[in-house]
Amino acid sequence: MTATDRRAVPGNDPAGTAKNDTVAGVVRQWRAVHPDLDTGPMEIIGRINRCAALLQQAEDAPLRRAGLSRAEFDLLGALRRTGHELTPGELARETFSSGAAVTKRLKQLTERGLVERRGDTRDRRVAHVRLTDAGRDLVDGILPEQLAYETAALSGLDTPDRGHLAALLGDLLVQLEGRLVAPRG
Amino acid sequence: MTATDRRAVPGNDPAGTAKNDTVAGVVRQWRAVHPDLDTGPMEIIGRINRCAALLQQAEDAPLRRAGLSRAEFDLLGALRRTGHELTPGELARETFSSGAAVTKRLKQLTERGLVERRGDTRDRRVAHVRLTDAGRDLVDGILPEQLAYETAALSGLDTPDRGHLAALLGDLLVQLEGRLVAPRG
DNA sequence: AGCAGGTGTTTTACTAGTGAAACACCAGAG
């Protein structure tokens, strides 16, 4: 621990990636404590997690202004982008959340007049949920603002980098979805 | 809506990124409903969020086996990797969580004998938290398994792609941290 | 000394989410 230099240490960075973000610091600490472990995956996964956290925080601003949580907006967005009614179960799958969570959110959104439900005529277990006009208008009003925030958040990357990043994340996501979201029979 | 093709539509993909992950489908839906909006940012941010969710889910497996939540492991990990005692406030900053959350977690981890606290001698408001031997052993036992899961999750990408992805995410993260984590005085 | 304002931590009251069980219903077998 004598005279430790806080800056990047040459020769310690095989991938040539000498960032000075928070994740780089964390990885450096782990390497110092466990020099034997391969910390490579942390550089990707740690950054993905941290980027996700920061981006969500940034995006929450326009939503809070509209009195919506991210989860509520996701639900409304699913209805808006599919363009048709969805059942609670479909909404759960579409928004990657549990059925119980969807039930709760639908209750609130219905009370606020943003969605409406009707029972299925043939199968009385299932409900069909659709946006009200107010719900549709709300989503359409928020979306451009949301995208503007996102564009601003990404403005530090130039266009080719953005394309490249999207492509690499797409590759990764295909792998993850194939592996983790068990092959549907 | 007549004869809509579910596959990628040629000419609609300026970045040349014709993925078939879930995000690509979502973006396609939005484009159909709002052809005027630039959905570019979604391709990155949507994928970051989705990757983060899937990766966390995957990583939670080894943690649950050890009876820890991700948040608890983050806290223990912060103590382990810094190598010295931390105050609750420092732990909160280090793990990006609220002070109240740290208080709660410390209470549980102390009861389980994984961390210990002692009061500061000069300033009796502050506490110093350190890992017990059991805590250190637990982290050291989990970490390799955790990294193995991470390596497996990323195994779909070849080495140069991994380096490239880490670098791009690092660039993005530097931007985001500079922008969103207000310039510290 | 004594008070004012600031900081580190905990408590409080509350919210959103979870898994498991409950409920309501359908569809097929006998």
Next chain:
DNA sequence: CTCTGGTGTTTCACTAGTAAAACACCTGCT
């Protein structure tokens, strides 16, 4: 018709997190 097993949805009991207030203590000013 009436079971039986399965599926869509909701309820229940509980957990983890949050923001704001409370608390405990320090520091500097007078």
